[in-house]
Amino acid sequence: MVIFSMPALSNLKWEAFAQAVVQGGPASRAYSRAYRATGNSAEVNAAKLLRNTQVAARVAELQNEVQAKTMVTVEGLTRDLFEIKRQAMIDGKYAAAVSALELIAKMHGFLIDRSEQVVMHRPAPLPTKLFELSEEEWRAQFSP
Structure with missing residues (x-):
């Protein structure tokens, strides 16, 4: 299968933004790196830039490339x-x-490691008591 990748964006700041978004973290931080903006303007403009079709396509392509490189099957x-x-x-x-x-x-599911632990505790007559009931005492107290 041949995958044709789109070239880097001609707007270098858009390309830097797309690369930073793919590296992870909030888009506002990616915008701050590319445009040296801070605060609310970075958040607002990052959201606008992510809606740009060219930038969104470039981000998607870069994410697919990263995923293909790290894919374990x-x-x-x-x-x-x-x-x-x-x-x-x-x-x-x-x-x-x-x-x-x-x-x-x-x-492939042909061999499954299994272990089973069975722990049997008999209840004490009262929660505050530290000893266990014998089977006969338990039956006398709890069977209908």
Whole structure:
């Protein structure tokens, strides 16, 4: 798939604003960086500039580029783990190969780590008492 990216904005302050917005933080701070504005004017003008179609398109494009660079997928991880397993088998490191296969199985839901803890407490006759009732005492007090 070929992605055609739009060139940087011809207005350098708009481009600086778009780059700052993508870096994170409030748009007013991005506007302050690009235009050296402060206070309420930075907030108002940042909101106006975000509604500009060229600036909004550039911000969206930059955000998509950042997302594509940081995208982690199950498919990509699986491909990497199969490569690790293949290389481990070639090197005779079978424990590493088994570990890679185990991670693949976990990612795809074939292997699930489960643990269950059962804690049994019997209530005391009164909340202020520190001892527990025996089963017979509990049944006598709480069964219908």
